[in-house]
Amino acid sequence: MKIFFEQSGGIAGLSRKITIDTNSLPPSEVQEIESMVNSSNFYELPSTITQPKSNGAADYFKYKITLESDNGSNKHKVQTSDITMPSQLTPFIAYLRRKAKEHNRLSK
Amino acid sequence: MVWIPKNCYCFYRLIIISALCVLNSRKKEQQLRKHVCLPTCVWFASAEVLQIQSRMSCPAPNTPTRTLIRNVRPICSMYNENTSENTVTRNCVTDSPNAGICFIVPAHYFEHKIKEGSAEQRDRAIYTLKISQLIRGQRMALSGVQTLGLSAHAKVRREVYDMQNSQTQTELPGKSVRQEGSKDTGDQDADNVFNNSGTVYKFYNEVFKRNSLNNRGMTLVSSVHFARDYDNAYWNGRQMVYGDGDDIDFKKHKLAGLLDVTGHEMTHGVTNFTSNLDYVGESGGLNESMSDCFGVMIAQWAANQTVDAASWLIGEGLMMEGEALRSMKDPGKAYPGDDQIKNYKDYRDDMDVHTSSGIGNYAFYLACKNVGGHSWEKIGKVWYITNTARLKHGSGFQDAANHTFDVAGSLFGEGGTEQKAVSDAWKKTGLEAKKPDLLANVGPRVVRR
Numbered sequence: 001m002k003i004f005f006e007q008s009g010g011i012a013g014l015s016r017k018i019t020i021d022t023n024s025l026p027p028s029e030v031q032e033i034e035s036m037v038n039s040s041n042f043y044e045l046p047s048t049i050t051q052p053k054s055n056g057a058a059d060y061f062k063y064k065i066t067l068e069s070d071n072g073s074n075k076h077k078v079q080t081s082d083i084t085m086p087s088q089l090t091p092f093i094a095y096l097r098r099k100a101k102e103h104n105r106l107s108k
Numbered sequence: 109m110v111w112i113p114k115n116c117y118c119f120y121r122l123i124i125i126s127a128l129c130v131l132n133s134r135k136k137e138q139q140l141r142k143h144v145c146l147p148t149c150v151w152f153a154s155a156e157v158l159q160i161q162s163r164m165s166c167p168a169p170n171t172p173t174r175t176l177i178r179n180v181r182p183i184c185s186m187y188n189e190n191t192s193e194n195t196v197t198r199n200c201v202t203d204s205p206n207a208g209i210c211f212i213v214p215a216h217y218f219e220h221k222i223k224e225g226s227a228e229q230r231d232r233a234i235y236t237l238k239i240s241q242l243i244r245g246q247r248m249a250l251s252g253v254q255t256l257g258l259s260a261h262a263k264v265r266r267e268v269y270d271m272q273n274s275q276t277q278t279e280l281p282g283k284s285v286r287q288e289g290s291k292d293t294g295d296q297d298a299d300n301v302f303n304n305s306g307t308v309y310k311f312y313n314e315v316f317k318r319n320s321l322n323n324r325g326m327t328l329v330s331s332v333h334f335a336r337d338y339d340n341a342y343w344n345g346r347q348m349v350y351g352d353g354d355d356i357d358f359k360k361h362k363l364a365g366l367l368d369v370t371g372h373e374m375t376h377g378v379t380n381f382t383s384n385l386d387y388v389g390e391s392g393g394l395n396e397s398m399s400d401c402f403g404v405m406i407a408q409w410a411a412n413q414t415v416d417a418a419s420w421l422i423g424e425g426l427m428m429e430g431e432a433l434r435s436m437k438d439p440g441k442a443y444p445g446d447d448q449i450k451n452y453k454d455y456r457d458d459m460d461v462h463t464s465s466g467i468g469n470y471a472f473y474l475a476c477k478n479v480g481g482h483s484w485e486k487i488g489k490v491w492y493i494t495n496t497a498r499l500k501h502g503s504g505f506q507d508a509a510n511h512t513f514d515v516a517g518s519l520f521g522e523g524g525t526e527q528k529a530v531s532d533a534w535k536k537t538g539l540e541a542k543k544p545d546l547l548a549n550v551g552p553r554v555v556r557r
C-alpha cells in the first residue's frame with residue numbers, strides 16, 4: 001500500500017508532504033498502520049470533511065490523505081482539517097504528521 | 109421614555125425606524141428606510157445591533173431573515189444578491205422552507221433539518237445549532253444578547269486550558285489551568301497566553317472601545333499544548349489554540365509566547381464577529397492581512413513604538429531558520445523560501461491566504477509610514493473601522509483600498525494627508541483607491557451568515 005500525506009495552511013501557510021510505501025516498513029509498523037486505517041473507518045469516510053468557507057476559523061492545518069493499494073485497485077482520498085477531523089482519524093493523522101516531520105521540513 | 113444607550117444614537121434611530129416601519133405600509137417603510145436610515149446608520153446598526161442577528165441566523169441570499177430587537181416587533185429583511193438590495197417587510201414566518209433560521213426556532217427544527225434537509229439546509233442547521241449552543245453555554249455566553257447595549261463594565265475574562273498534547277477537537281478546550289483571579293500556573297505557555305490575551309483585550313478596549321472579540325464581553329478562551337510538536341496556532345471559530353512548536357521548524361514555547369501571534373489569532377476572532385471575511389481567495393488574504401496588521405499594531409502599542417522604530421515583523425524569532433514568519437515592511441523576505449506577494453498583479457486565486465495577505469500588509473505598513481507617529485492612532489483606526497463596519501464576507505483587496513480611503517477621508521478630512529497616505533500606499537500595491545459604492549455594502553452586512 002502507498003500512503004500520500006500532505007499538511008498545509010497554518011499560521012505560516014507552509015506545507016509538508018510525504019509518500020510512504022508500506023512495503024519498505026517493518027511488519028510491526030505496517031500492522032500499526034492497518035489498525036489505524038481500520039479503526040478510523042478510513043475507506044468509509046467522505047472524501048471532503050472540510051468546513052464552510054465562512055465559519056470564521058483561521059490558521060488551522062489542512063490535511064490530505066490518499067491510500068492506494070499496490071495494484072491500484074483500491075484508492076481513497078480524504079481531505080480534512082484540524083477543526084473538522086473526525087475523532088477516530090486523529091491517531092492516524094498524528095502518526096502521519098510525525099512521519100512527515102521525520103522526513104521533511106516545512107516549506108512553501 | 110424607553111431606555112436608550114447613551115453612546116449609540118444610531119441604535120436610537122434604528123428603534124424609531126423600526127417602530128415607524130411597523131406602523132406604516134410596506135411601501136412607506138421602504139421610503140422611510142431610504143430617507144431616514146442613512147447608510148452610516150445601517151453600518152452602525154450592523155456593527156452594534158445586527159451583529160447579534162448575524163450570530164443567530166445563517167441565511168442564504170434571497171431568503172428572508174428576522175431582526176430581533178428587544179421591545180421592537182421583528183423586522184424582516186430580504187436580501188437580494190443580484191441587486192444588493194435589502195427589502196424590508198412587516199411579516200415573516202421564520203420556519204417556512206425558504207426562511208433564514210433564527211435563534212428562537214426550537215432545536216428540534218434544526219435536528220429535523222440536519223436529518224431531512226438538503227445539504228445546504230443541513231449545513232445551516234448545524235451551524236445555527238452550534239451558535240445557539242454557544243450562546244446558551246456558560247463558558248462562551250454572549251453576554252450582550254439580553255441587553256443589546258454595550259456593557260458599562262467592560263472587563264476582561266480569560267480562561268486558559270491545557271490540551272495535554274491531545275489533537276482531538278472534541279476534547280477542546282481541555283483541562284482548566286487558569287482563569288481570571290487565579291495565580292501563575294508555572295506553565296510558561298499557559299501564563300504567557302493568559303498575559304498576552306489580557307494585553308490584546310486591553311488594546312482593543314482602550315484604543316477602539318471594543319469589549320472583547322464580540323464587543324459583548326465574551327470570555328477569551330485559550331488552549332495550550334494542542335497536539336504533539338504542533339507547529340501552529342489557530343482560531344477555531346470559538347477560541348484560540350496553541351501548539352508547542354518542535355525545535356525543528358518552530359522554536360518551542362514561541363507560539364504561545366509572542367504577543368503578535370496572540371494578537372493575530374484574536375483578531376481572527378474580531379473579524380469573525382464583524383466583517384466575517386471568507387477564509388478563501390481574496391477575502392481570505394484580506395482576513396489574514398487584518399490579523400497581521402492588528403497583531404503588529406498591538407505589539408507596537410504595548411512597546412509604545414513609533415512606526416519608524418518598529419520592526420514590522422510578525423512572529424519574530426519563531427522560526428528555526430529565518431528572521432520571522434512575515435515581514436510587513438518587505439513581504440517575501442522574512443525567511444528563506446518566503447513567497448509572500450506585495451503587488452495585486454501577482455495575486456492568484458490558488459495562493460495560500462498567508463501569501464496573498466502581503467498586499468494588505470504592505471499597504472498598511474506604507475500608509476502608517478506615510479503618516480508617521482503611532483500606527484494605532486490614525487491608520488490603525490481607519491483599518492479597524494474598515495474591518496468592523498465596512499467590509500463584508502466576500503470583500504477583496506479593491507474593496508479594502510476603497511473603504512480605507514473613504515474612512516480616512518471621513519475621520520481625518522477629505523483630501524487630507526491621511527487620505528492621501530492611504531491612496532499612495534495602495535497605489536504601490538497596484539491598486540487605485542476609489543470612493544466605494546456605499547449602498548452596495550448595506551445588504552450583505554445586514555444578513556451576513
Ligand SMILES: [Zn+2]
Nearest residue numbers: 058059396399
Ligand atoms: Zn491567521
